[in-house]
Amino acid sequence: MSEENKKEEAVQEELQQEVTNEVPATEEVQEQDQQKFLDEFNWEAFEQGIEPIKDEKLVEFEKLVEEKIRVLDENELIEGTVIDITDRDVIIDINSKSEGVLSKNEFRYNPDLKVGDTVEVMVLKKEDKNGQLLLSHKRARQLKAWERVNNALDNNEIVKGFIKSRTKGGMIVDVFGIEAFLPGSQIDVKPIRDYDQYVGKTMEFKVVKINPEFKNVVVSHKALIEADLEEQKREIISQLEKGQVIEGTVKNITSYGVFVDLGGIDGLIHITDLAWKRINHPSEVVNLDDQLKVVILDFDEKKSRIQLGLKQLEAHPWEKLDENLKVGDKVKGKVSVIADYGAFVEVEPGVEGLIHVSEMSWSTHLRSAQDFVKEGEEIEAVLLSIDREERKMSLGIKQLTPDPWEDIDKKYPVGSKHKGIVRNFTNFGAFVELEEGVDGLIYISDLTWNKRVKHPSDVLNIGDDLEVIVLDVDKDGRKLSLGLKQLQENVWDTYADKYAVNTDHEGEVKDAAGKGATVTLDGEVEAFVPGRLLVKEDGNKVKKGEKAMFKVIEFDKDAQKIVASHTATYKEEEERIVKENKAKMDNAQKSTLGDLDVLTQLKKDMQKDK
Numbered sequence: 205m206s207e208e209n210k211k212e213e214a215v216q217e218e219l220q221q222e223v224t225n226e227v228p229a230t231e232e233v234q235e236q237d238q239q240k241f242l243d244e245f246n247w248e249a250f251e252q253g254i255e256p257i258k259d260e261k262l263v264e265f266e267k268l269v270e271e272k273i274r275v276l277d278e279n280e281l282i283e284g285t286v287i288d289i290t291d292r293d294v295i296i297d298i299n300s301k302s303e304g305v306l307s308k309n310e311f312r313y314n315p316d317l318k319v320g321d322t323v324e325v326m327v328l329k330k331e332d333k334n335g336q337l338l339l340s341h342k343r344a345r346q347l348k349a350w351e352r353v354n355n356a357l358d359n360n361e362i363v364k365g366f367i368k369s370r371t372k373g374g375m376i377v378d379v380f381g382i383e384a385f386l387p388g389s390q391i392d393v394k395p396i397r398d399y400d401q402y403v404g405k406t407m408e409f410k411v412v413k414i415n416p417e418f419k420n421v422v423v424s425h426k427a428l429i430e431a432d433l434e435e436q437k438r439e440i441i442s443q444l445e446k447g448q449v450i451e452g453t454v455k456n457i458t459s460y461g462v463f464v465d466l467g468g469i470d471g472l473i474h475i476t477d478l479a480w481k482r483i484n485h486p487s488e489v490v491n492l493d494d495q496l497k498v499v500i501l502d503f504d505e506k507k508s509r510i511q512l513g514l515k516q517l518e519a520h521p522w523e524k525l526d527e528n529l530k531v532g533d534k535v536k537g538k539v540s541v542i543a544d545y546g547a548f549v550e551v552e553p554g555v556e557g558l559i560h561v562s563e564m565s566w567s568t569h570l571r572s573a574q575d576f577v578k579e580g581e582e583i584e585a586v587l588l589s590i591d592r593e594e595r596k597m598s599l600g601i602k603q604l605t606p607d608p609w610e611d612i613d614k615k616y617p618v619g620s621k622h623k624g625i626v627r628n629f630t631n632f633g634a635f636v637e638l639e640e641g642v643d644g645l646i647y648i649s650d651l652t653w654n655k656r657v658k659h660p661s662d663v664l665n666i667g668d669d670l671e672v673i674v675l676d677v678d679k680d681g682r683k684l685s686l687g688l689k690q691l692q693e694n695v696w697d698t699y700a701d702k703y704a705v706n707t708d709h710e711g712e713v714k715d716a717a718g719k720g721a722t723v724t725l726d727g728e729v730e731a732f733v734p735g736r737l738l739v740k741e742d743g744n745k746v747k748k749g750e751k752a753m754f755k756v757i758e759f760d761k762d763a764q765k766i767v768a769s770h771t772a773t774y775k776e777e778e779e780r781i782v783k784e785n786k787a788k789m790d791n792a793q794k795s796t797l798g799d800l801d802v803l804t805q806l807k808k809d810m811q812k813d814k
Contacts, residue, residue: 286321304339349380357411390424436468454494462486471510480554521554522595539581547573563600566641608641626668634660644684696761711754737769
C-alpha cells in the first residue's frame with residue numbers, strides 16, 4: 205500500500221470515530237433533558253389546575269409519557285426490578301407512573317432476593333382506591349409455572365423439583381412453584397423403606413399427569429431410570445441360562461415370595477422354592493439385603509421375568525431319608541399343617557407324612573383333625589405306607605392303641621348289658637357308641653314296645669346316655685345289634701286281655717291318612733282304624749284330634765298290632781235293639797199259650813227227653 209493511501213485511510217477512520225462519539229453524546233443529552241423535565245414537572249399543580257400549562261408543554265409532556273411510562277392491562281404479566289426491600293414489603297419498579305408494593309411473604313421461597321433483581325409480576329389492578337398499583341408475584345409465578353409444567357408434559361421434558369415434605373402415599377415436590385405429588389412407588393425402581401431421607405433434596409423428574417380441573421400434578425423419578433434399566437434388563441437376560449447359579453440381593457419380601465436384585469433386574473423366588481420344608485412366610489428363611497446364591501429355574505425374555513430357586517442348591521431331604529425305614533415302624537415328628545381331611549407331620553426337615561382323619565381314631569364317626577392333634581405338636585405315629593419315588597408317606601396314630609374289635613365277642617357277648625351315648629340317627633335306627641371305636645345299632649323296631657316309631661328322634665335325642673342290651677355280634681363285619689325295649693317288660697302280654705276283641709275303649713285320632721287313621725286307645729297304645737270304619741252315625745268321619753269310642757276287632761300280640769272300629773260301636777247296638785223288639789213281638793203272638801216261663805221250661809224238658 206502506498207503512503208498516500210495510508211494517509212487517506214487514517215483520515216477516514218478519524219472522521220468515523222468522531223461521528224461515533226457524537227451520537228451517544230447526543231442521545232445521552234436528550235435522555236437527560238427528558239428526565240429533567242419529568243422530575244421538575246409539577247404534578248400536583250397540574251392535577252389541581254393551579255398552574256397553567258402551555259399547550260406546547262402539554263404536547264411535549266404527553267409525548268414523553270407515552271415514551272417513558274408504560275400503559276398496563278389487568279392480568280398482564282410483566283417484568284419488574286426490585287428497588288427496595290423492607291421488613292414487610294418488596295417495592296417493584298415496572299416503569300409505570302407508580303411502583304408496586306408486594307408482601308414479602310410472596311418471596312419466601314427465595315430468601316436470597318435482593319435489590320436490583322428482576323422478577324415477574326401480574327397486574328391485578330392498575331389503581332386501587334388509594335391510587336396504588338396492585339401487583340402479585342405469586343400469581344405471576346403460578347401462571348408461568350403452569351405453562352412450564354404443561355410444556356414439560358407435552359414435550360416429555362425433564363424438570364427439577366425440590367422435595368418439601370412427606371405425605372400419605374408419597375412426597376410433596378415443588379416444581380416451578382407448584383406443589384406436585386410424587387407417589388412412593390415412583391421414587392425409585394426398588395421399594396423405599398425410608399422416605400425421610402429424600403426430604404430436602406432436589407431431584408430430576410418427569411411430569412406424568414396433570415389434572416387441570418383440580419390443579420393436580422403428578423411427577424415421577426422412577427420413569428427417568430426405567431428406560432436405562434430396561435436396556436440393562438435385556439442385556440442381562442440375554443446372558444442367562446437355565447440352571448445357572450448367580451448371586452443377588454434380597455430386595456423385597458412378600459407373602460408369596462422373595463424378589464432378588466440381580467444387578468439391574470429382579471428375579472422372584474416363590475415361597476415353595478425357598479426351602480424343602482414347609483414354611484408359613486418367606487421371612488422365616490431370608491431377610492432384607494441378604495446376599496444369596498440362587499439358581500435360574502426359568503425366564504421370559506419378552507416379559508423380563510426370571511424365576512429363581514434357593515432350595516434347589518441343596519439335595520432333596522428324601523434322598524437323605526433312612527433307607528431302613530419300613531411300614532409298621534414308629535416315627536416321631538411335628539404337626540406342620542392341619543387340614544379338613546387330616547394333618548401333615550414333618551418326620552425329617554423337608555419330609556412330611558399325612559395322617560388321614562380316618563387313621564386318627566378307631567371310631568367310625570369322623571371328626572375334625574383338630575380334635576386329635578394341634579399344629580406344632582410333637583407326636584408319635586406308625587408308618588402305614590411309603591413311596592420313595594413319589595416322595596409320599598402315610599401315617600396313623602390309632603394304630604398305637606389296640607383295635608377294640610379284636611376281642612369284641614368277649615367284651616360284648618349277646619345278652620350283655622352296657623351303657624352308651626347316642627351319636628347318630630338314620631331312618632332305620634340309632635347308633636350308640638359303647639366306647640371309642642365301638643358303635644352298635646338299635647333298629648327302630650327295637651326302641652319301644654308300645655309305640656309305632658317313624659324315626660328314632662321320636663324316642664331318643666343325640667347325646668342321650670342310655671342302657672342297652674346286645675342282641676347280635678358280627679365281628680368280621682364290625683357290627684353290633686343293640687336293643688332298648690328288651691330291657692323293659694313286654695306290655696303286650698298285659699294288652700292281650702285288656703284289648704281283646706270286642707272290647708270298647710275311648711280313643712283319640714292321632715293321625716289320619718288316606719287308608720285310615722292311627723288312634724291312641726286309653727292314652728297308652730296305638731291302634732289302626734280303616735277309613736270306612738271311622739264313619740259316625742251322622743255320616744261324617746271322626747277327625748284328627750277328635751275323641752270317640754272304638755271297638756277292638758283284631759289283636760295280634762306277635763305283630764304288636766291292634767285294629768279297631770268306631771262304626772262297630774253303634775251298629776252293634778242297633779242290632780241288639782232290633783233283636784229285642786223282634787223277641788217281644790214273638791212273645792206277644794204266643795201269649796195265648798200261657799206263661800212264657802212255663803213254655804220255656806217245657807221246651808227245655810222236651811229237649812232233655814230227646
